[in-house]
Amino acid sequence: MKPYFHSVTLDREKCKGCTNCIKRCPTEAIRVRDGKAKIIKERCIDCGECIRVCPYHAKKATTDDFDRIFDFKYRIALVAPAMYAQFKDKPDVNAILTGVKALGFDDVFEVARAAELVTAATKELMPADASRPLISSACPAVMRLIRVRFPDLIPNVVPLLAPIELGAWLAKERAIIATGLNPAEIGVFFITPCAAKVTSAYVPIGVESSLVDGCIAMKDMYLRLLPAMKRLTRYENLATAGLEGIAWAKNGGEGSALNSERYIAVDGIWNVIKVLEEVENGKIDDIVFVEASACVGGCVGGPLTVENAFVAKTRIQSVLENTSLAPSPYLWSDEIKNAVKWRKPVEFAPVMTLDGDMVKAMRKLEHLEAIYEQLPRLDCGSCGAPSCHALAEDIVRGFARETDCVFKLRERVKHLAMEMVELEGQGFGQGNKTPKQS
Amino acid sequence: MDNKIILSYEIDGGNFSGAGEASSSVKKVLKQLGVDSDIIRRVVISMYEAEINAVIHAGGGRAEVEISPDKIYVKFTDDGPGIADVQQAMREGFSTASQKIREMGFGAGMGLPNIKSYTDEIRITSDVGKGTVVEMVVYLQEPVQK
Known part of the structure; x- marks a missing residue:
């Protein structure tokens, strides 16, 4: 894979060369040259701020075409809990998951289940008393931000895979056992709320290569899913994720699952920068965990979602009210314990340095x-x-x-x-x- | 050129929220120069402590930073009341901060001891009634990146 793949790209035709995006980019990664914006690939963290701010819709997130799923014999959809907040009438998880399957998938896997396992693994890493807090590694845009701007904080980052990557592994393992197929014949597709997660599927963090075979934008999926769900006459009983995992969809969910009062949940990339600066300066020393999401509201605020982030947060709340604290059907086995760990350290990318000498x-x-x-x-x-x-x-x-x-x-x-x-x-x-x- | 970068800052007295501006700015510069992150942290924390001290005790002051390829030298100068017994002031937990300052969460008597533990050298020269000069040095063993 190319060393600098980015989901966030520019549509040159639509770009007017205005200054909106250059001003909003948290890593100063955009310049206007010859009347068109240019993204400096080494600096871009795929946070999607430019996508949100561009008045001409010239910034876009590259995602995979839906029909790519048919390149695989056996197809699995990885469904993020943020998806459960997109539907006005039916916040019924079984309806959504059955609908996704009806579109051509053989199986669905709730990322929320993997999130529960990441929570369990994080709990084991929680320090009793740390001079500096642990920082969540779940948001790939925040991870990339840390890599280019906060090298000093890399040792504080939770060295665990994001739920999507763990989910892809669990789903694939399950499919290999159930079908006896060759892993290459099994396609795992993530329904993504943001660009950063697409980038992670191609240039992952913490592993050499991702098990996610493709990413479909949540808003593209929504358009297909809405009519498909209307056609359903019965729902399969597919929802197995519990409260803790589903709560990850909104900012605060990951932190609250840790059973510690001493966590903070920060959202919005500029707020994240402020908090990380304070952590770096040693000013945040009474907190043990920092949950940080690049998008306001958390994943439900991703640039590829359909629903307004604030409405979506309330909707997740109502999904949670209808969910029990279901124990994950997975045993917390040694195999999973190993699978959730980073297999490759995250390294500082000194792109802000003026010269190596x-x-x-x-x-x-x-x-x-x-x-x-x-x-x-x-x-x-x-x-x-x-x-x-x-x-x-x-x-x-x-x-x-x-x-x-x-x-x-x-x-x-x-x-x-x-x-x-x-x-x-x-x-x-x-x-x-x-x-x-x- | 003599391989040195000199930065200077005015520290506004009586403004707690402003304390930290000099250290933040130095942090940005050191990052651009590719200084090792552990060294940056030590310099920034020490500078922040000294800034707070200048605000609490001296009603502000000046910071001068000299960056060379082998070391970072920082000098804080103020026209405050001075320190009567420097050795005592260096002891953990010793503070002359007022009740009001303590209520704000400062004045725990850890400022100077922290600077001492984070820097390679510290020198305090003080004239009671005239002011204090705090000088600190952090050496750059591995000047650059990986």
Whole structure:
């Protein structure tokens, strides 16, 4: 797989080259160049902020086409609990799961069940008293944020697979036993609420390669599912996940399942950044667990969902009221205990560093600050960079010029015009300096 | 160029929420320079403690940071009341902070001891009635990244 696959991509046709996305990107990963936005792939964390903010819908999440499921002999749908919040009339989990199956899947697997197991594994890792809290690894956008901006926090991240990846493993194992098929003939498709999870299916965190074979956008699924559910005459009894797992759909669910009062649940990528900064500075020391979701509301607030995040949160609540604290049908076996662990450490991606050599980096920083001093500091974005400081950084890195700044350019033009006037005053251009003809 | 970056900050006295601005800004710079994250943490925590001290005891002050490839030197200067007995002030739990300050959760007497444990060198020069200078050094053993 390509080292920098991203679900979040640009539709060049639709992009007007405005400054909305560059300003909202939490990792300053977008520039406008030649009138079109350009995503810096090393920096993008697939949080989807640009998708939400683009008025022209030029930012999109690449997901798999539904018909790809038919490339596989045996098809499993991994259904995230956020899906249960999308339907107005029927927050009945069995109706949803039966409907999904009716669309062409042989089996469905509730990601909420895997979430319960991740909760159990997290409980075992909880420190009695930590100077710094554990940080959830469930949100892939937050994980990528930590990787590029908070290297110091990597040791604090819960070294466990996200429920989707564990769910894919459990579902595939079950299918191999039940069908006797070759694993390559079994396709596991995740119904995704966000772009970051698609990226994780292609470039996963904590494992070499993901067992998820494809991701279908929740909103695409919704359109197929709604009529399919209406056609159902009876529902299969497929819902087995309990309260704790389903609650993961909204921010606060993962933390509350840990049986500790000392957790915080933060949502929205900018709030997450603030909290992580405080954790990094050692200011949050009375908290043992930080649940962080890039999307406001948690997964129900994902950019690929249908329902408003706040309505969806209430709906999840009503699903929970109709659910018992069902024990997961899985035994907490050693095999699962092993399967849920990261098999590959998460490494710092120093994309914000100016140079690998500190002396060179220092020189660049000095140069950067000197350029910044001369810029207007209006952060207007007209140069295509999100701020004057970002432009100064781009200039130092060799990706931009000072005259990309419209104010600098105007100054320069004025200067040139004055020089021309001066030259004219000296008699240039009036023919009296032409070499004498002999 | 003499391979040094000098940064300076004014610390606004009487503003607790503003304390931490200098250390946050230094953190950003050190990250851009690719300084090891453990070293960044030590510098930032020490600076934050010193900033709080300047706010609590001296009504503000100035911080000067000198970054070189081998070490980070930070100097806090204030025009506060000074420290009568520096050795005593370095003891864990010793504090002259007022009741009001303690009610706000500060003044536990851990500021200077924390700085001492996080830095490689600390030097305090104080003149009662004139002010205090706190200097600290953190060495960069492995200057850059992986």
